[in-house]
Amino acid sequence: MFHKDKRMKLPLKTMYYLSFVFFIVIPILLVLIVVLIALNQQFKSQAIENIKRAQEAVIADLVSDEDIMSLRLSHMVYTNNNEILRYAAETDTNDYSVKNASEDRLSKVINLVLEPEKDIISVSFYMKDGKETYVLNEITRSQYEIKQTKWYRAALKSRNRVFVGYYDTKKTNDLYTGSKKDSLILVFALAPDVTTDRSQKIEMVLYYQSTRAAERIKNYNRDYLSGKNKLGITQITGDDKELIFSTLKEGNFPARKYTRIKSPVKFNNAVWYVESYIKTSELTSEYWNTAIWVLGAAVLILLLAGYYSRYFLRSIVRPIEEISGGLRQVEEGNLEIHISSKGQSEIRNMIHQFNAMVRRLKVLVDEYEAKIKSAEKTQEDYFAAVIKGEITPEELNKRSKEFFMEHYAILGIHVEHYNTKEREDDCALKLIKRFEGNPRFASRCILYKESASFFLAFYRITEEDYSMKIVNMAEELKRIGNHEFGVHIYICIGQKKFGFGEFDAQVKEIREKMCLRHLKGADSIIDLNQEGSKMNKLLFLAKDYEKLAAALYTADEKNLNEEKEKMFQSFNNAALEEVKMQAFAVILALGNRFSKDYSNFTDVFGQEYDYIEKIERIEDIKSIKLWLTNYFAWIMDYTASKLNIAKTDAILKAKRYISDHYEEADLSLTKIADYVGLNEKYFSNRFTKECGETFSSYLMELRIQKAKELLKTTSFKVYEIAEMVGYYNVEHFNRMFKKLNGISPAQYRKSV
Structure with missing residues (x-):
């Protein structure tokens, strides 16, 4: 920097600041420039990544719709030896009484097959003689217009395969009565051959379904235009650059002002593209705010560092280093440390306070250790010990007379779907902490966390009319879990008990009957004080269907057919209510089989259903058989493809x-x-x-x-x-x- 002789003659202050500029300020500025350039690229990459993630959500909707609806269309065509196609073919007649009866029968069977799907707009059958039959809604487009589409012609060439098409509704009532403007309607087409349609009357079977992807794109575009997001204008195009869906009347996006991000969607018969157009300047709009703050902070730090550097060196840094070393020794457990006083007045006071703190900490640690040695166990400790089998309920009663002094009920709490990046145990502890914010729970419950997904609670009963209050508390706990943590909570409420004699039996019953959540749907409450005999019968019947559940879970078609035939034979001489009980037992056995391998039973349909309510609506045994047949076929396809057994x-x-x-x-x-x-x-x-x-x-x-x-x-x-x-x-x-x-x-x- 300078010749050695000249450097030695410079004042210490001048030499320090010159060294500070050349060895600290300039390197920091160079690093700052590199960081700002890197941040620019990072912000731009992050903006593009956010757009791609938004596109992936649209793609996931489209692919999910294709997978589910293709499978449903195939099931509808092939189920029960093409029964639905036979019904559809019978509607191709000039006898209106026969036609009306056939259409009613066809509508009833299709409604059973379509459960639980609610987004299907219409099921259409186009006959070779020009007639057409619709279920749900009648399509207003002409046969000629539909038959000129590429996907319709492609389906005719490759029979028994599902092809995907689309319609973008430009106005209200565009495709069918009640259709909304700017909706993307997916069309799934299958042309049956002679092996599936032996009548040879049906030319094409079509499913029309509204897709949630359109609503997602509309929300993206609306929020972008109002400045609420940076996702750009999103639209869908075909592989021939044909515009499939857009919410804008005109889409002019010059390349010099806009950046295009494009992601493919691959179907059986076509490739679509989800495209987003965003102004190039908006990709780095947030960068400049951050860059200004970074520059300002860097300049401020440099100014403060230069101004206070001498003071820190002489009067603060060295004494603080000694304090830091003393803290490290305290952290390692050495409470005999003592630091000599030096430095400025404040630093000397800090050293005095540190020495006083160490002395006080040593006294507190000694007192705490003495207290721990003499302390008794809490009620929570006793409850955990008896659940884990470390002590018996009788021993607990001897050690803590007040534990069983009042009536009580055991609660089982099952938690599913932690949607967080945190560890499940950490999230469970936060959930328990939030439960304790409920006044009734905090004053009456002792909780034991057996795992992140299952808790047991000891509820003290202090009033006669406790039933409704305990249910209200359970509803509040479910609300906390669902709204604040995004989890599903199932609660099993035990019967009112007194004393230690029935404690173990009550805990065992809670564990056994927690599985009834598979029947009751999302966030259900199982109250053992109601319908106890029916619950016991279901648990008993479910054991008879363990082999059938195992065959479904492992996609074993031969054993499934054997067990299903045995089950249907038992239906022949049974009353409708008994058949419904058997259907509940089958679903319960299947849910237990999934839980045995820690698989999520709700993943089969993507959501939870109240099977008791659903099956109770079926009015005859034949319909129950048809529902179970379709239910088993769906699960067989899922277990064969998703679980990869x-x-x-x-x-x-x-x-x-x-x-x-x-x-x-x-x-x-x-x-x-x-x-x-x-x-x-x-x-x-x-x-x-x-x-x-x-x-x-x-x-x-x-x-x-x-x-x-x-x-x-x-x-x-x-x-x-x-x-x-x-x-x-x-x-x-x-x-x-x-x-x-x-x-x-x-x-x-x-x-x-």
């Missing part, structure tokens, strides 16, 4: 392969063993051990099950059915059928 277990993988290829006559043990990557002999022994039957027996029973369904529901000849289930030799098929059922296929068809 087939990818991790060789036997389950083999069963899924057999279910998908049973109609192949050359399906063999060797072929299946090769598919799952196991030695043939080892695979055969393992299959027999785990399934309780040989591979050939399992395959034969599955084929005969499929044959029985075809014999009951179709008019195919016996030799045709034999080929459909994998038997090219009809005599061999007849022998196997008779061996398993005691009668020939022809006799079986007559008997049913």
Whole structure:
């Protein structure tokens, strides 16, 4: 910087400030410039990332709609041997009485199949002779206009596949009576072939569904134009640059002023793009506010640092270093530390205070340790100890006479869906802290947190009319969990008890009956003081359906069909109320099976339902069977695709392969063993051990099950059915059928 001789002659103050400028100020300014450039890029990248996340939400809505509605359309077409297509074909007649009866039957069956979906606008059937049948709403667009669309023509070329189309409603009542302006209507089209529509009357089956993606885009655009977000103008275009959906009448976005962010949406038959146009200057608009604050703070820090540097060096820094060292020793547990007084007056006072604080802290620690050694356990400690089995209720009664002096009830609290980045245990502690803000809970309850998802509470009963008050408290706890923490809370209220004798039994009953939440829907309360006998019967019946639930959970079609047939046979001689109880028990067993592997039962449908209310609305046993059949089919598809069981277990993988290829006559043990990557002999022994039957027996029973369904529901000849289930030799098929059922296929068809 200067020659050594000259530097030595400079005053100390001048030398210090020169060193401060060259070695502190200039490097900080250089770093500041680099940081500001990096911040500029970071803000721009973050703005684009926010837009992409908003686009991903739109894409998630569209993809979810396609997945769900494609699956629903396929289910509707194929369920019960194409029953709905037969009903639709019967509406293609000039006899109005027959047509009206057929349309009523078709509407009733479709409404059952569509539950619980509420966004479907219309189900349409277009006949080859030009007639059309609508369920829900009648579409106002002409057949000619619809048949000229690309997706309609594409569906005609590839039959039995689902194709996606769209309509953007430009005005009210544009597509159907009651349609809103600026709504994006997704259309799902399937052209059945002769195997699905044996009448050959139906040309096309269409689902019209409103998508939440349109409402999301409208909210984005409205907030952007009003300055509430920085997401730009969002719209959807096709792969041929055709504008699919936009809320603006004119969309002129010159490249020199706007930045375009584009994300693809891939469907079976097309690729759409979610595009956002935002003014380029707005991508970094928030950066300048931050940059000014950063610059101002940097300048201020430099000024203060320069002004006070000498003072800090001589009179503050060195004494504070000694205080800091003393604090580190205190942190390590050394309370014998003492610092000599030095520095300015304030620093000397600080050192005196530090020494006094250490002496006082030592006294407090000694007093606390003495108190801990002599302190008794609290009521919360006793409750936790008896729940964990460390002491018995009788021992608790001896140690703390006041614990069981009053009547009490045990509450079970189950928590689901912590939507937070915090650890679940930390969030659970905050939730408990908030519960304690409820006056009734704080004054009457002792809580034990068994896990982040399950709490037990000991509720002291101090009044005669406690029932309604405890329910009101439970409702308030649910509200706290739902609105303040975004969690679902289920509460099981135990019966009124007194003394320690029934304590363990009450806790056990709470644990057993907490599973009834699977039937009651979101944020339910299970009051054991009401309908106790019905709850006990449901728990007992659910055990009979554990095998059926296991087959559904593992996507085991053969065992599912066996168990379902047994269940439906038991329905034949039962009253409607008994059948409903059996349906509740099946759902309860399935919910318990999901909980056993810590899987979320609500993920199957994306939300929770009150199954008791839903099934009670069904008026006959046949409709219950149809509802359960569709319910099982939905869960089978979910467990096979979402849980990916087939990818991790060789036997389950083999069963899924057999279910998908049973109609192949050359399906063999060797072929299946090769598919799952196991030695043939080892695979055969393992299959027999785990399934309780040989591979050939399992395959034969599955084929005969499929044959029985075809014999009951179709008019195919016996030799045709034999080929459909994998038997090219009809005599061999007849022998196997008779061996398993005691009668020939022809006799079986007559008997049913």
